[in-house]
Amino acid sequence: MSPKTVCVPRLLEIRSGAVADVAAVLAAARFELRRTVVGTGGGRTARIAGGVVRGLREAGACAVVTEAVPTVDGVDRVVAAIRASGAETCVAVGGGRVIDAVKHACSVTGTAFVSVPTSLAHDGVSSPIASLIGRDGRRRSIGAVMPEAVIVDLAVVHGAPARTSRAGAADLLSNLTALHDWRLAAARGEEEIDGFSALIAEEAARSFLYLAPATADLSLEMLARGLVLSGLAMATAGSSRPCSGAEHLISHSLDRLLGTRARLHGEQVALGLLIAATAQGSLTAELAHAYDAWSLPRSHADLGLERDVIVRAVMQARDTRPARYTILDELDLARRPVEALVDEAFASTGERRPHAPRVAHDEQAGVVRRSRPRPRAGASPRRRTGR
Ligand SMILES: [Zn+2]
Structure with missing residues (x-):
């Protein structure tokens, strides 16, 4: 048996100001940037992606922007953008959903995947697994490619919702x-x-x-x-x-x-x-x-x-x-x-401290109740039979 081979990103940057240097650090790491697709979301992430695209174009890249949504159709759109442009590198600038969509599109097309998260909401920023919503509306985890580069701008993720x-x-x-x-x-x-x-x-x-x-x-x-x-x-x-x-x-x-x-x-x-x-x-x-x-x-x-x-x-x-x-x-x-x-x-974690936030964004859940702890009854582990 030989040792296991694991794919890891060949470029990792975690620092403030990294987003402004995406084109430069990718070029220095010899990423093929002449034709590049940038997948992103809306609002704040689109503005951040705009800066990345400007940097790529100033560096001589033909950078195409596409919306990246983690649905079957959304991934198909990113795949189409990659194929139409002949891109060899695709940069995801956004939250977990954008990253999931681009990650999967890159694994379909064999394109180098660059992950530039604008928030740190889950562990998909640098993993070979994408979470996608199927046509039946259900979310599934699917094997995909590891990013070839991960660039985390601490100032950018600090600006994301807490x-x-x-x-x-x-x-x-x-x-x-x-x-x-x-x-x-x-x-x-x-x-x-x-x-x-x-x-x-x-x-x-x-x-x-x-x-x-x-x-x-x-x-x-x-x-x-x-x-x-x-x-x-x-x-x-x-x-x-x-x-x-x-x-x-x-x-x-x-x-x-x-x-x-x-x-x-x-x-x-x-x-x-x-x-x-x-x-x-x-x-x-x-x-x-x-x-x-x-x-x-x-x-x-x-x-x-x-x-x-x-x-x-x-x-x-x-x-x-x-x-x-x-x-x-x-x-x-x-x-x-x-x-x-x-x-x-x-x-189990004790009384809530006064400074801790309560999330008050629910629109449909109806009555929100705090539960009262009850004596534990029958939740002790038991062996399941038949396996
Ligand atoms: Zn998770």
């Missing part, structure tokens, strides 16, 4: 519950652990978990580094396994239940993480500090959701990815034990 960085922080911390699930699956004979991948994912999350945020820039730099390392862990494993366990299944389940009302991926993962950690009987004390420092959502009310939608999401979470063995496979997922688990999880 909830995006909170979401990214939760997505990074969720490596810990995901790894717990992976080890559980290995212990049950369901899967094998890739030790190197698990090491990368765990170190990324743990160094962030114990970070005392000194300045916003330092915190965002640590977040960016952690998310890049999470992507490397996924590339090493060849799947999302080191960064996706029960907490992600709960988020996927919320996506199904909420549809267009779904919150940011990482915001939902923040709640799934508390539930998974509580079910696993681990981490809750350590997580309390990080949830406080980053003002992460700690209950359904913080995301403007009803408790019942969380309970139903947990009950149905296994259906979103039945082959992925997690702590959910060992729980009684009937309503009452799940209600008890959810209440215990949302009480």
Whole structure:
């Protein structure tokens, strides 16, 4: 057996002011820029992309701009733009959705993919996995290419809405519950652990978990580094396994239940993480500090959701990815034990501090209630039979 080969970006820049230098740093790294496609979104990201396009054109590139949306049709449009222009390099300037769409289009066309995130909302900024919405309206994770370059401008991500960085922080911390699930699956004979991948994912999350945020820039730099390392862990494993366990299944389940009302991926993962950690009987004390420092959502009310939608999401979470063995496979997922688990999880990080934000953007969820912790009843792990 020979050592495993892992694809990593050949260019990585994490600093303030990096967006202004995209053309120069790509040219210095010998990217083919004569024909380049820039995929982007609307509003703020389109303005930032405009600066990148100007820089590319000043450097002599024929840069074409296209809208990048993570749907089947949206990806087809980016593919068409790449093919029509003959581009050999495609730059994604935007949030996770833009990056997912361009990443997938690059894997279809064999084009060099450059990731320039304008926010740090999840660990897809530098991973070989794209999340796309199918024609049936359901979101799916699909294998795609690793970026050849990742350029994170700390000033740009600092200017993104604060909830995006909170979401990214939760997505990074969720490596810990995901790894717990992976080890559980290995212990049950369901899967094998890739030790190197698990090491990368765990170190990324743990160094962030114990970070005392000194300045916003330092915190965002640590977040960016952690998310890049999470992507490397996924590339090493060849799947999302080191960064996706029960907490992600709960988020996927919320996506199904909420549809267009779904919150940011990482915001939902923040709640799934508390539930998974509580079910696993681990981490809750350590997580309390990080949830406080980053003002992460700690209950359904913080995301403007009803408790019942969380309970139903947990009950149905296994259906979103039945082959992925997690702590959910060992729980009684009937309503009452799940209600008890959810209440215990949302009480686990203590009382909300006065400075922590409440998300007040819900338009359809109706009555928003704070749940009262109930005594735990029957949510203790039990072995599932028949596997
Ligand atoms: Zn995630």
